[in-house]
Amino acid sequence: MIPSMTRNGLLLALFGLAAAGLVALTHEGTKDRIAEQQKQQLVATLAQILPGDLYNNAPHDDCRLLQSRQYLGTREPQPAFIARRDSEPVAMAMETVAPDGYNGDIHLIVGIRWNGEILGVRTLNHNETPGLGDLIDIRRSDWVTRFSGYQLESEKDPRFAVKRDGGEFDQFTGATITPRAYVKAVKNALIYFNSNKAKLLQAPRCWSENEQGAQP
């Protein structure tokens, strides 16, 4: 007769295997669809900030990893998507982080024409106070659309600040920290773009392109 401890241990292992098997099956069944959903989300976002008549490639497939703690707000490499017309780069959508939001990081994506003009900005992910700081979300207000058309004149361009600090962007009633962090992140993204333009196309490709590729 098997001692009960061994028997229970074996039973537990069996249950563990069955549970892992169930999860593996579900994962197998849903992973394509999840990847598809994420891709669709990305394509939809890119379509919002890169005007479609500008390019004729698929920017979500032309992805580069950019890394700059100082200008992109995080140590993590950030993806940037390149829009080309007949293989000439015409614009880029770069993800960046505003590390000094009121409640943690704000993830945003900035579309920039190759001459440095902002095409559009969208918030990807944030934890700002509902009703105050969340006006950066396009579903709440059109505040992020005000960035379109701006171009950085110098690294000290005074227009890139909220009105309270002498700039041109509205702060929100009761929430200045959020837009301040946001404007700064957009400005830093522009600075990074302008000063690295020559090297951008040589940046390493995103790992997601070749599906099985290991993350760098």
Next chain:
Amino acid sequence: MSHPPYRDIAWQALWKNNPGIVQLLGLCPLLAVTNTLTNALGLGLATLLVLVGSNILVSLLRKGIPNEIRIPVYVMIIASLVTCVQLLVNAYAYGLYLSLGIFLPLIVTNCVIIGRAEAFASKNPVGIAAWDGLMMGLGFTLVLMILGGTRELVGQGTLFDGADLLLGDWATILRVQVYHLDSPFLLALLPPGAFIAMGLLIAAKNRLNSRVEAMVSPRSDVKAPVERVRIS
């Protein structure tokens, strides 16, 4: 052991021993995601699904699980079910996945589920255990929805804001702007509002208790077979 009748289980789960406002189980997701009716409904349905699934599995396996290792086995069953639900929501309701975020995997820690597995499903046949899971899940979802609806109404004057994230694009027509607020009433939307609303809800339940019980109670001589469990 005689099995409690279906009607009594429903009565216990929906009112007398409601997991949300009487047993006070699963408070973390309960308070955190009930800022809109849509989020509340989404988390409620996900919890309901896991609850029914885990009750069925535990009940099916109840003769095969030795008493000494039952808790780790329940935990494994629940954890894998939750992971499956999370993957499914991620695949088929991506918008909702984005807005429920961390609270989906947190269903694992919702004590209602392991509580029902231990207290009910492990002692009862499949049919009745599934029914118990369904009713407990419904009771929990109802509380979530009442809280979510109240907070959304007081906080931003709408109902079903963002329903399209959960139910697909047609659901934008569900959105009701009850009245217009220039700036949202923050207290209701932030966690303190959840505690206050919860307190009021429990108070209202206690206030109405005797009246409702007199009205709907099944035979009052039936001793409640559903024991109150608390697992921390």
